[in-house]
Amino acid sequence: MTVLSQEVDHFTLTELKSTRMKNILYKSIFMFGLVWATSGLAQIEPMYGMYRFNANAINPAQAGSSKQMDVALLSRWQWSTLEGAPKTHVASFSTPYRENVGFAVNMVSDNIGPVSDFYLGADYAYQIPISNETKLSGGIRLSVINHRVNLANRNIIDQTDEAFKYNLNSGFRVNPGLGFLLINPKYYVGFSMPRILRYSYGDQFNISTYKDVQHTFLYAGFEKELNRDITLRPSFISNFAVNSPLSIDVNVTASVFDRFDIGLMYRLQDAIGLVTGYRFTNGLYLGYSYEYPISQMRRVTRMSNEFALRFTFDDFREKKILTPRYFN
Numbered sequence: 068m069t070v071l072s073q074e075v076d077h078f079t080l081t082e083l084k085s086t087r088m089k090n091i092l093y094k095s096i097f098m099f100g101l102v103w104a105t106s107g108l109a110q111i112e113p114m115y116g117m118y119r120f121n122a123n124a125i126n127p128a129q130a131g132s133s134k135q136m137d138v139a140l141l142s143r144w145q146w147s148t149l150e151g152a153p154k155t156h157v158a159s160f161s162t163p164y165r166e167n168v169g170f171a172v173n174m175v176s177d178n179i180g181p182v183s184d185f186y187l188g189a190d191y192a193y194q195i196p197i198s199n200e201t202k203l204s205g206g207i208r209l210s211v212i213n214h215r216v217n218l219a220n221r222n223i224i225d226q227t228d229e230a231f232k233y234n235l236n237s238g239f240r241v242n243p244g245l246g247f248l249l250i251n252p253k254y255y256v257g258f259s260m261p262r263i264l265r266y267s268y269g270d271q272f273n274i275s276t277y278k279d280v281q282h283t284f285l286y287a288g289f290e291k292e293l294n295r296d297i298t299l300r301p302s303f304i305s306n307f308a309v310n311s312p313l314s315i316d317v318n319v320t321a322s323v324f325d326r327f328d329i330g331l332m333y334r335l336q337d338a339i340g341l342v343t344g345y346r347f348t349n350g351l352y353l354g355y356s357y358e359y360p361i362s363q364m365r366r367v368t369r370m371s372n373e374f375a376l377r378f379t380f381d382d383f384r385e386k387k388i389l390t391p392r393y394f395n
Contacts, residue, residue: 125261126258127188127206127244128192129248141157141373142374143155146370155177156176157175157176168191171190173188174186175187185212189210204250205247206247244260299319299322316332340371344375350378351378351379352379354373
């Protein structure tokens with residue numbers, strides 16, 4: 068065997084090993100997601116990089132709190148280059164009503180691998196004045212949720228496995244939620260449980276029980292004017308669920324001329340990223356965030372992308388206390 072043929076054989080063997088390891092890694096990630104979604108530890112609340120922009124989906128007490136009537140759209144492609152990676156799309160409408168009442172409607176589509184979740188929720192919030200500038204908002208949510216696990220169309224090794232011959236569907240389940248929000252022109256503190264009940268959808272073909280898990284959100288932020296042109300807005304959010312790791316996001320954003328936003332985010336042991344946004348004079352706001360994984364996911368993907376669009380139809384703040392632009 069010549070030196071050249073030895074080098075070619077060595078290169079070919081190395082490539083085969085590399086390809087095989089990648090295939091094993093991809094399949095492992097897919098199976099992890101499948102087991103995660105169909106096990107007793109399962110249903111995980113969608114995560115958002117621009118959680119301030121999407122606060123209505125997290126907390127029903129946000130309804131009408133900004134004193135603006137608006138429509139918001141958000142799309143998140145997590146681990147963008149990985150097949151079957153999470154994709155989340157959100158549409159929300161929020162409006163104040165009378166002096167201290169707010170209403171909101173939220174629709175969420177969340178997909179990961181074979182699992183598809185759909186949420187539709189209606190929110191009611193009532194604000195109680197605590198002082199001239201501070202209010203406490205309490206909100207309730209009534210939502211319907213559908214969970215589907217599409218197993219029948221999966222490419223599997225054992226085509227005779229009964230567990231993969233049928234799709235699972237929870238049907239539409241009703242689930243209430245609640246939340247509180249302390250809001251002031253200079254700071255805010257929020258607490259919420261978007262879904263209170265823990266549904267069990269039963270066993271089928273010896274697959275572990277698929278459950279809807281309670282999630283508890285705690286978040287806060289404030290703003291600090293550095294000068295006439297720049298305002299600093301630090302914030303954080305934590306997401307806790309039983310038998311799931313604690314998720315904590317920290318975000319520091321600078322608003323320039325009250326038009327252009329730019330900042331950095333950090334998710335505990337998971338990702339770092341950049342958050343940007345621009346506010347147009349016609350009430351339109353565009354936002355984008357980029358995340359780079361710092362967990363083991365960086366071996367197979369290098370990015371998560373999130374896009375946000377919001378349009379404000381009316382501005383009621385001239386008749387009410389000033390509300391800071393926290394949630395954008």
